[in-house]
């Protein structure tokens with residue numbers, strides 16, 4: 001039976017991601033994967049997990065096993081509010097403005113539903129995270145790319161676009177962006193805020209990587225745009241514990257003005273009633289009892305060492321390619337300066353050379369970025385980082401692009 005005629009236009013706007021379509025090859029043991037964006041299980045606090053699970057049962061049962069509030073468990077929202085003030089430069093934070101979501105991906109999905117209608121114009125970075133782009137595009141939003149350089153999105157380009165079109169939203173990933181690893185400069189964060197107020201659009205600030213900054217980077221650089229706004233009106237801030245604790249619990253949150261939270265909760269209720277309540281109590285215990293800042297410090301050291309291994313390997317093999325030093329996050333992004341459509345060669349690379357990467361073009365809302373490549377170093381051993389880069393070198397040499 002052909003079900004196509006029954007499917008909604010929204011569902012038909014979606015297509016499987018390149019990564020998912022390759023997943024059957026990525027699980028072959030000898031394949032080294034730089035394609036995804038998963039943290040390594042080596043950093044998951046598994047011993048603590050069991051102790052805290054027991055404690056959640058003792059302290060919070062039966063509530064921890066019941067349905068709970070749509071916006072999330074109150075204790076967790078309070079501990080996140082405190083963390084945002086003590087660690088992320090938020091001036092003050094009411095827990096009532098926080099909604100716990102099932103990953104930031106759910107937050108992006110709900111924000112799409114909340115704001116985007118057919119033909120609405122949404123400014124996005126060129127390139128940007130595919131999951132964020134899909135969340136807006138599937139609702140018929142029209143994505144318009146803003147150019148970037150090494151300081152992040154270029155405000156002059158955003159303003160040029162604003163003079164031509166009315167934008168409802170800007171979607172930005174200011175810290176160690178996925179896919180480029182670039183950080184939006186402080187000056188530009190302020191300029192973006194000014195433009196939002198001058199041209200009347202809202203900012204969705206997606207920040208899963210801000211805490212993963214490496215040597216020589218001060219906390220000031222990663223100050224959320226949300227925290228820079230004098231009176232919060234225009235920024236909706238998203239962050240996640242996927243990269244910093246473990247992704248399997250799907251714990252993330254958004255912070256937004258009160259009326260946005262009220263409306264969003266209606267949508268959330270109709271979508272999941274509430275998120276995983278046990279996991280939320282667990283996370284609350286982790287945040288208050290397990291010294292989260294110390295855990296983050298450990299992650300920064302862990303991943304910055306990995307980043308150095310990959311950077312050295314890339315520089316050794318890709319001698320003619322510009323590799324920018326990484327200041328945080330999980331990705332290197334570079335341009336091989338070729339017009340070859342690398343998406344067409346990915347399966348050959350995986351099957352013949354046993355290494356996977358992400359063609360950068362999948363992150364471009366304007367079909368650009370043909371010769372670009374994203375490699376993620378977070379989920380492979382140091383040995384595999386070196387071996388995988390050597391394999392990539394052989395593959396790109398065969399394609400005659402290096």
Ligand SMILES: Cc1ncc(COP(=O)(O)O)c(C=O)c1O
Nearest residue numbers: 037103104105129178240242252
């Ligand atoms: C920029 C960005 N936003 C959101 C997400 C979704 O993360 P999660 O749903 O695990 O919180 C990711 C995942 O890689 C990401 O890179």
